[in-house]
């Protein structure tokens with residue numbers, strides 16, 4: 001992969017589409033309506049270990065002119081996150097990176113995560129080099145056995161998902177602002193439900209209010225077969241599609257951050273119990 005952001009986003013998108021069948025269907029249905037898919041943001045997940053944390057993974061974006069646009073704490077999920085806005089005039093998406101905060105997870109989960117991170121021994125030294133190696137999947141930690149996955153999921157669905165899939169896009173996000181036929185997330189939701197998609201959460205499947213300047217919804221991650229390190233294959237939640245509508249904030253500009261309350265619920269799109 002070429003080390004520029006266009007190649008990186010194309011790679012992340014390609015890998016994501018392989019494990020997000022709903023995304024393929026939604027894009028082709030939107031295209032059939034004559035709609036143009038514009039990506040609001042890409043979400044990446046990681047661990048807080050210094051070799052792979054937000055500071056490391058964000059380096060290629062910062063090097064390309066991205067700037068931090070907010071930091072977030074998700075207490076109940078034991079996560080920290082940071083968002084990054086693209087440079088003015090760029091057509092690249094926002095980037096939202098979250099990390100599992102090992103200082104807040106129960107000891108049994110911390111032991112599991114620390115053990116898997118030991119398989120990350122041959123990473124390049126500089127943050128940018130490391131990030132490119134991780135994001136292009138040249139490097140990564142070893143996938144879990146089925147027993148390890150199940151044990152991790154008891155404490156954190158996020159940790160289990162991340163251990164299994166590694167560093168990859170968790171979701172891409174349809175910008176509702178860029179759609180011509182739909183003027184709200186509720187209009188998009190009605191269409192999605194009519195087309196047979198399952199949405200995350202409870203009716204009306206909307207996270208946030210216009211007063212938060214960001215309203216979002218998401219599909220429920222599909223259960224896909226996953227081959228564990230032990231050779232056992234089982235279905236686990238994969239990735240999902242998100243929809244975001246942004247509103248003009250008090251400063252007169254389109255809001256370009258994220259809302260902790262909304263994102264908190266959306267993390268549950270990859271929980272095993274929410275999967276239809």
Ligand code: NI
Pocket residue numbers: 041043096171173242266
């Ligand atoms: Ni998101």
